[in-house]
Amino acid sequence: MPPSNKSHIRKEEWERRLHDVHISRNDLNRLVMDYLVIEGYKTAAEEFSREADLSPSVDLESIESRMNIREALQRGDVAEAITRVNDLNPEILDMNPALYFRLQQQKLIEFIRQGRIQEALEFAQEELAPRGEENPEFLSELEKTMALLAFESSPLAPPAIAELLSPGQRLKTASAVNAAILESLSQAKEAKLVGMLKLMSWGASMLEEKADFPKLDVIEGTFN
Amino acid sequence: MSARQSRSASIPIPAARNIENVISMPFSTTPSALSTTRPRLISNTRPLTVHGSPDRGAMSTSRTNVASSPGRPVTSGSYSSIVARPIVGSNNANHPPFEPRIIRATSSPAPPVNPIDTTCLPNPTPPATARVRRPSTGRHTNVTASSASHIIRPVLTPNASIPAPSGGASLHASPQAFPRPAYLDHSAFRDLIRTNATVPVQFTEPLQVQRTLTGTTSNAPIPAPYPYLRRALSPAIDSDDEGSASPPPPAVSNTTSSKGIWSGKATFPLPTRWSEMDRHASLSISADGRDLTFCGPSCPGDRDSAAARANEPIPPACGIYYYEVEILHKGNKGHISIGFSCNDVRLSRLPGWEKHSWGYHADDGWSFPGHREGNPYGPVFDSGDIIGCGVDFSQNRAFYTKNGTFLGMVFENVGTDLEVYPSVGLRHTGESIRVNFGHEPFRFAIEDHVHSAKNRVWSNIQSTPINWHVLRGESAKYGEVVEGKKAGTHDEDDDAKESLRKLVFGYLAHHGYLETAHAFKAQCEGKPTTMEDSEFSDARDDEEDMDMDEGPSGSLSSIDEERSLRTRVNIMNNVLKGNIDAALDQTCAHYPSVLEREQGLMLFKLRCRKFVELILDASEALKKVKSGDAASHERGRDTTVATKVDQEGGEMMDDGGAMDVDDPSPEAQTHTSNSPSLDVSSSTTSTTGKKETTSRSPSSSSTASSPSHSSSGSALAKAALHNALKYGQTLESDYKPDTRPEIRSHLKRTFGVVAYPDPLAVGGEVAEMAGQEARVRLANELNQAILESQGKPAHPALEMLYRQAAACVAELGTQGVGAAAFADMSREFLDS
Structure with a gap:
């Protein structure tokens, strides 16, 4: 063990925790819709509204x-x-x-x-x-x-x-x-996904000081 | 005040009541009850009849004990009617004749008779010597789920008081139960923060035990499902949605692992009373655990004091923790200190004088940060004042309030390395205080305070620059060293935007949102409708632009990829429509290895589904016969059914045809010349006849199998049923040798569908097995299997991002990083 008192979280345990995180497909779809709307992907937002059966939060024309x-x-x-x-x-x-x-x-x-x-x-x-x-x-x-x-x-x-x-x-x-x-339009200025990246960066940096845990390559979606 | 004044060690305490009646009212354990029942609400909404003298200002309302809801059949003196309902013994403080307190013998400050914390016991248990500090099983937890709403309800109990301990008998206090204070709703860990300790929290508990418990379905020891951490209560965790979005649990998990919520602390208990054990002998604690009175002779020495700590440490996962203390009697000198201490601090010192303790002193208004040299901090305080005391774990600082006024932040490094407990110290005879750990509404507007602190912390987090090395899964330190891949002005915004497009595109492709993916891609690389892909690209950005173009489109760049995506979407659509044969054929043609995975598990599941579809068709046909009969009685016509069925069949055929057109591959032919992996199913298809396989649609097969117009509906129905059962028999015999438990149970549940004439209408497990949800689940499984067979992750990176972030935040919370409590992902990202 290293001299630090960092705790070590094994991969199996970490994966179990990831599995336990409660997030539904619908939640993720809404995050994606939020992104498409705020970033101005109008056509994509229209298609997504249809394919994922989601109503966009704003009038798509305003996009x-x-x-x-x-x-x-x-x-x-x-x-x-x-x-x-x-x-x-x-x-x-x-x-x-x-x-x-x-x-x-x-x-x-x-x-x-x-x-x-x-x-x-x-x-x-x-x-x-x-x-x-x-x-x-x-x-x-x-x-x-x-x-x-x-x-x-x-x-x-x-x-x-x-x-x-x-x-x-x-x-x-x-x-x-x-x-x-x-x-x-009472819309957030920034897509929630942007906030998520920021939180991820903050959280992983903070936790690195406290624990050894499996690091995710966020862009690829795979563990290093 | 006057009521308090009359207190003394000599007050006679009636011992008339049976101990069971005054034992702690059970604590609530249901999260819903906890979250909906707030002290403030209760005291405001319940009709209270105030009999007591409101001589304590605002506190008197909630302190009013001699009150009852008029409608309730509680009559004073009718003691027996009270017995049955929850009683809050301590609510009788103002009732003149009796004091619901335990007064300890002042002359002999012997160790507590029963040095066991009874507060946490949620359930009336008979006095027993073998009482444990915390129940280690869940057996107490369900007792009071429904009683949470009565918890604070004051009960008119003229005789309510606590039997005095006689001789060496066990002492049983009557602690006052209260729901989680409302301000803690701002913590992301709110569902884990509890005012009781009924959860089996044993720090020595072997991990395996914990695991086993969480692994089982209904006995999971986490009563409050933490949104991030919730263990699936049923195997089909995402059945409520469009399908599983979660990674499968790892097969084996009997490993040792780190400390943290999963290895012991399943919940965060809050302080609920002063600890019987952890107090100086000169202090007596009232029966409800809230009052502290200095009973011995005043401390002689310059330093001698008497302190008490709460029964639980403060969980940093609160983010901000707050409690209030009412000064009942300041005494002559007012040597009262209010604050915090760790449990290694001597109880013979005022909080703030010793290392690991912090205090605010009544006599001079000074604050003491752990040594005897204090600093001027706030005003002095006196009898009747209410002093609030909080820790902000996002800064590891403390703050105080006096009568609802904020006095400012004070101290540093509070609770950075050791757990801190609320603590109060007294020095002289007659000094007494009463604590409010959330038993009553607070004087200070703590909710507003926490809310603004939360916003501050969150915007801090959100303004922390993104560290791309961290996001790529590298060490942050590594990032510092190699910093500067792009100098200066190239801002992270571009990186973030590019990455997000990749993530979003990957997500759309993963789940087969084909048209959205196309539109998104077109917009990203085509016309400059987005800022990033504008017509400008100076030298600096050239390279970046190239990257961007490859970003979202990279995975779609080749025609093969494009086709693969379309095929995958087609297969999923076929499963969703119930065209299992088509899905099987396509999978077999394009991803044969998928069907072989896990010894043909996927193939097995698809075939089971095929059987269910046949049964559904049969039941549908039968329904039509019945409604057709009814119709024919009415209209005297008999041909309706046949035509209807015909039309249906025709539509289905068209559907199948459309699929084929979409898909360039000629799997319309492949199904007859089956590949090896389909051998099993081919045997069945051949038994059920060629017509069915060609037409793909079970219902159309039944149509086709009967000469359309001349046949009656009932013949169709019969044929359909026959068809289905035959398929089922083959299925059964094909898988007889397979003894894998999952195969057996899945098969059993599949055949269970047969027992019902209309499986979809049955509800429950049968409908779950038969309905659209099951198709969705199967389609997702198949999709995942196909992606994995292509060497792609089973889950979109976007989803992994969310899960990883949530797991990080949760771990930070359990490691005592208070700011994590204010990184509330579900509220910030999911609530709309």
Whole structure:
């Protein structure tokens, strides 16, 4: 035995415990449905609703409009996204000035990306500057964005600034909008399966300090 | 207060009552009763007639003992009517003439007469010398399942009091039973946390015994099925659902193993009273086990004190544990300490002065973290105050409340290595306190407190960065060393998303949700409707994108895989529709090894099912004859039945045909040229005639076997029955030599179906054997067998993920990691 006082759990015992865990097929199906809905797999959610005989928790049509907004942002079409969000529910942006600012900032970034410098400047002065005065956080974001103009596409730009032009920035904005829409639909922002991965990671790390137990390769579903 | 004041060692205690009448009311053991019966509810909803003086503020309501529901036939003085019902002896504290307490002789602080904790005894047992601390069998447990709801019901008992121990006679207290306090509902282990100890918890109990018990069906010693850990009470654990989602239990399990819930502690008992054993001799304990009174001469020395501990340690699986103490008499100096201690701490010291003890002192309001140098902490407290005392095992810190006000977190490392007990210390004559371990509603809003703590812990867990090495089953430490496979900004989100798609796709494919799987796959790799597969892919993400594309689609990449999935789904669908022949043929053609597994067990089960299907067809045909007769009487027509049956048969044929079209393989031909593994069944099919095998559908076979329009319904029915019985005979003779118990019992249950004209209507085991559920079960077994024959795991990774996470959390809980109590998987993930 190792010097530690870790307990050792044998494989047979551990498997018995796994077997004893109470989880039904229906439970798992609902977790999958939750995932499909939140992640926006509309067709799959429809099929699953039929094949697994489950009713989705939301109107599946709402997935589609959510996905359209996402796509618009990923294309860089911020104006389109804003229109669609307002079509869906005008309160989403009204109630959430930070999100609205973020969208406007994204719009500015897209102008700069396209080299429409004149428009970018006008837009920044008319739309963003007044908001920057209201809120110091907005102001610093605005300053950061405007710095893009100085560096243009120079490779010397500091990462924090160059990052604004990356697809990651679009994704982040799209994620934030998606989360806000989900929230407005009283949906969780994150699929429960994501939470399960996090719990698994936490639990296995914690338990490793206390006990030797059979480790599962979560992705393959097999024990190492 | 005044009532308390009158207490003294000289109070005469009537000994008029038979001991059985005052012995502990039985504790409830049914989880449902426990969870539904909360003290707060009870005290609020029951009509109480208050006779006592409400001189103790809020506590007086629940302390009111001289009360009864008006409707109940309890009359004061009518003693005999009380005998039969549960009595809470301690509820009579306010009744003037008598005190339901045991007062020990103050002059001779001899060791307790009977140093045995009677609290836990759930059942009135006659005074016996051979009493055990905890019943080690389950025989007490079922006594009071239904009485849980009366537990707190105050009973008007004018004479209720405890017989004083006379001479050296055994002492039998009358502890007050109470259900699990409501705040503990926030613990993921709620169903294991109990206010009694009726479960056979013996730490020395050999593991094998435990195993045997859990293995048996109804005698399982875990009365509260813990959602994560529940042992299947019946072999068909998942029959309530679309089918088994659980791994089969390992064949052998008589192994030694770790400590933890499975090797001893089946439940977590809560403190319910002060321990008779674990107390200083100068302290007397009331009959209900809740009051502590300092009875001797005041402690002379500077350090001498008298402490008591509760009868059980606090289970960290509570997450947060809380109890309250009412100061009945502070005495002159108020040297009262309230807190916790481990059982290695001397009882002659106030909690907080010694290592492994923690206390909050009445006289100066200081807190003492295990040595004599304390710190200013809260206000002083006095007679009438209610001091609450909690441990938060998610932080291993303590907190106190005074009269419902939170005083702040205090102490560190409480209960990290040793079990802690609620403990109170007194020093001077006349000091007394009364504890509330959940007997009554708490003054402090503990539920809200626990609820917010739970949310905090959960969001902490959820914001812990994912360690991918851990999720791949590697050591976390290894992960630290090799950290940085992707530097910097590449966030775990992408990994998580990719992994999840793999998991979800694997799940859909495993269970044969074919169309969903296709749609999912198409959406993942096709049009950029999801963020991850957007049109962007800069250099950094290129590699990742490739991985992603292979992720969900990997297992479907080849056409073979695709076909295999379709075939598997077809086979399952055939079983689900009752087309066993078709399923057999397809399995034989594509996965012949499956039928040979475990010496042909799968084949056997399929054939049994085939027999059941034939019986069902026969019974269906018979039903139609009967309804047809009725119809013909009414309408004077006789042809209805035949046409009906014909139509049915036609539909069934179409179904079978559709299957064949779906499946590219020509197993329509294979069934006649049987492979070796099908030899057994081929013999039967040949006896029942070629027509049946060709048409696949039993009912259509009966149709076909009779010239359609001219034959009467009853002839059809007869033919169907004949057909079925013939098949059954062959089945029986084929498997006669097989003496495996599972074969024998399955065969027996299969033939049991014959005894009923309409098996589906019978209900119970027969219907279970015959109905759709059985098909579902069989389809799942077959599916699993096919997957295993392909070298794939028997269970989808997604399901294993859930099970593994649940097992980890449960083990953490039993290892004393309090945060695990707030990782409530069933509530967070399953409740919608």
